[in-house]
Amino acid sequence: MLLEVKGLSVNYGHIEAIRDISFGVAEGTITTLIGANGAGKTTTLKTLSGLRKVREGKVTFDGKDITDLSPERRVKLGISQSPEGRGCFPAMTVRENLDMGAYVRSDRKSAAYAQDLDRVYELFPRLKEREKQAAGSMSGGEQQMLAIGRALMARPKLILLDEPSMGLAPKLIQQIFSIITEINQQGTTVLLVEQNAAQALKRSHEAHILETGEIVRSGSGKELAGDPAVKAAYLGGDV
Known part of the structure; x- marks a missing residue:
């Protein structure tokens, strides 16, 4: 695995934003985190970028423990982020x-x-x-x-994309997702946080569903897109 997250917990003050989540991102893949607002998706990416402190757990990137590294050191190792809201x-x-x-x-x-x-x-x-x-x-x-x-x-070896389709017109959303696929095919591993679950799952090798700070379901993009419970909750009944 290029990225391994084990038992990760993160707090905002006394509020537990992420609770004991574990997942991996294989090199050369697109992995997606989907979930409702407040599920912990953005917090997860900020923690992987070094912008949020880890309360418990471990983050390993390219074989190195980066749990306590500064954001700048993580960028130098090969992690970069396109933040929510573009910035x-x-x-x-x-x-x-x-x-x-x-x-x-x-x-x-x-x-x-x-x-x-x-x-x-x-x-x-x-x-x-x-x-x-x-x-x-x-x-x-x-x-x-x-x-x-x-x-x-x-x-970067790994690019973190936080809600790249937010606020865009449908035609532009399609274009952005096509480019994300192209970036991956050119050799960059992608970890994607996205509320447009249909587009994200269609293009993902692996996906995880976050609910209130916990991973409640994992599988390939195709598996989750075909899951009736996932369809009902995130895809409007159909991909």
Whole structure:
């Protein structure tokens, strides 16, 4: 497993946000966490990024115990995140935002850096067109593309995507999910948090359902998409 989470518990003050969850993310896969608002999905990703403290449990990445590592150290090891709400720097240009995603890299004048920038522009041609435009003046869909592109500029082994389809029009949602699949096929492992369960399960190798901070069901994306209880709770009765 590229990422292993064992017995993870996280609190917000006295409130237990995540309770004794365990799961793994195999290298080269798309793994999805689905669940209602407040289920603990975003808290899980923030904990894996090092933004929330672990109360109990262990997180292992690429064979290394990262439970207590700083967020910066985790980025250097190969974990980057596209956060919920996109979190673009509004006054900075598209290119400046992308460069910020590579803040841990020391090879900005190298051919490898140029190749990674080209890869982002190939995945998201709109970003190339808007390279000198302020991020805050772009549409929600364009900002989502920028947030994912920025995370890719760290050259991650594992990218954490938090609600990438939130607030987007149906046509853009389809486009974003197609690009997520392409990112994975290019070799980047994906851990996806998503409320659009139908699209997420359709593209996932493995999936886990979170309810009130606990994993209540796990299986392949296809298995969960075909489960009557999952259909009733998350898919409106049908995928």
